[in-house]
Amino acid sequence: MRKQDGSSLSLVRMGLGWDPLKKRGLFGNREVEIDLDASAILFADHQPVDIAFFNQLRSKDGSVQHTGDNRTGAGDGDDESIMVDLNRVPAHVTTIIFVVTSYEGHTFAQVEAAFCRLVDETTRAELTRYTLSGGTPSTGMVMAKLHRDGNSWKMTAIGEPLNAKQPLEMIPQLGRFL
Secondary structure, three states: EEOOOOEEEOOEEEEEEEOOEEEEEEEEEEEEEOOEEEEEEEOOOOEEEEEEEEOOEOOOOOOOEEEEOOOOOOOOOOEEEEEEEEEOOOOOEEEEEEEEEOOOOOOOOOOOOEEEEEEEEEOEEEEEEEEEOOOOOOEEEEEEEEEEEEOOOOEEEEEEEEEOOOHHHHHHOOOOOO
16 A cells, blocks of 8 residues: 555554444433444464454554454544554465454444544545444444555455454454455
């Protein structure tokens, strides 16, 4: 991936944001906490070799780092982020797939103000963005992938819904994106 000035993209961040679900009830309004999770799955050819997600906040080599689990969606902006230092990703890793899952099984049709995006962290430029709210009745989304192309990286936006509550459940479904 190249920036407008011709230099290679080196630091990418996946951002995921959402709001708690507002429910109207007989005794007033209340918020239902929604637990979405951002994950990055690293592949060597077609084999998963590492992951950064809520249960493992960094890849074994440290090139991919999750900033922490948000279980409610409270707050503004990105609720979860994953930083990828492309210059530090081991040579055997050929693809990184970014996914979103709904831990409690809420579908994207139920979640409010949900989005995911990829950002060039050095310039803060948004590379791709998906609105998840009002979407499909699925519990997972394959957002995008980064894959090696010689000595550089290319990004492919995907935006494909899948059903999985945790990223490890999604791995068997990802082969077609490699």
